[in-house]
Amino acid sequence: MTLLDVKALTKNFGGLTAVSNVTMHLDNNELVALIGPNGAGKTTLFNLLTGVIIPSEGTVSLQTEHGLQVLNKQKPYKIAAAGMARTFQNIRLFKDLTVEENVLIAMTDKNKEGFVESIFRLPSFYRKEAALHQQVVELLSIFKMENQLETLARNLPYGAQRRLEIVRALATKPQILFLDEPAAGMNPEETADLTRLIQQIQSEFHITVLLIEHDMSLVMNLAERIYVLEYGKLIAEGTPKEIQSNQRVINAYLGGGD
């Protein structure tokens, strides 16, 4: 079943068309990769899908409990609430807050404690906080980070910061997880860990993942389908095998052809 339906999405920055007429779809519980040379418009496409920038043309619609919902021109926080979570190419954690707080904030709308409750510290406040704390510990323990609850996010090693960003996105209980270059800056060992982690997320949380990545070993190992973007246009779509032998893709990366 189609979960996310993108139709003829276009973004112009002045005279530059960063993303041009992109039509794509994501199905339930699927792992899709988006690849392309530097400057192809991958991150712009991510920003369009998650509402950080508003498309010039085209539609993005998500299958929700209330049927197909058009997400265009919605604020990013509404899109996030509809079930789309993301990470960022240049990690955006809440650096001066602890690991626990980073994850707790993502659960803000899941366990509502009222203003009055928290000001007067009613018993229900402590009950809800304890329940939240429990959830955070459970989630973090899946990623082996439960011992770092009190660590400030800025003090985590690079790989752990990337992991925490993924945990934070998962804490919003998304239907689709967008990962923007999760392996950037990682050594081969860390990349292998990350590959296992992404597989684990998919099997445990049953969500759809869309992944931007330059590390081809990771992409070819993980992805069920691949979209290839060049100069803002989709030039190919298919399984890893098909993409590897696609002449246009090879030309895009290595030059020549035509």
Add this chain to the structure above:
Amino acid sequence: MKKNLKYNAIWLAIAILGYVLIYALEMVGVIDQFGETTLVLIGINIILATSLNLVIGFAGQFSLGHAGFMALGAYSSALVTSVIPTVGGFLIGLLVGILVAGLVALIVGIPTLRLNGDYLAIATMGAAEIIRIILNNLKVTNGPAGLYNIPMLANWGTVYILVVITTLIIVNFVHSRNGRAVMSVREDEIAAESIGINTTKYKIIAFVLGAAIASIGGALHANYIQTINPSDFGIMESINILIIVVLGGIGSITGTFVAAFVLGLLDMVLQNFGTLRMVLYSLALILIMVFKPSGLLGTWEFSVRRLFNHKKAKGDA
């Protein structure tokens, strides 16, 4: 659950102990009339500065218009208590001030909180000036002459209790779901939006709460000093409040307390130096900023829980 009760009981004990201590010192005669006034002004400054710290330190929104909201509280309370000069009247005045300041903050905040950094500072400064000029020209506020003979319904006890209550509100707010969302806005707005935080809403909540608490400071000012006029609430007052926040450490409530005390006592000691007073005061500020650029306490916070856990850890070792 029991632990929480214990920590709360300790905080309550600290609050009561402070009250008893000041009461005893006053009885013995260590604190004279002048000392009491200094303490009251420190208390009012704590209320104003902690509420500004909520906006600047926790929500990360640089506001330079805090004196405007203080003015709204002061005039509301002064006008109400001159009609009903009782404790009940004072409470009604407080409530009116909170509502007026909160409402004005909402109206000012919705358009201005879209701005960042310097622009927001200028916009909030402008809003405070508008409030001051309106007060300067209204008949009911008696124009530039201001209001005098306001009934003295606040003493050091009232100030003390309200310091405790407002601090409690701010600290409890910060350490809750809403408070964490507010801090995420300070840390990274784009990331906050990406996990479903309505950043505009939380900015406005912090701004309105800060303004409402500042109005309490204003009301105490009016009912203790007994005379107010619009020039008391100009840009200099906003800056004075800001100095306390910056000096104590942006984002540290404990720091705000320390800075309010340090500056209040410094001001008292320097009374003897006459014309040199402001020079020495400014010099002290410069020295503190040179040697402690992140403020006296940085973002450090006093915590009973940590104190206990620390002791326990030491005991185990």
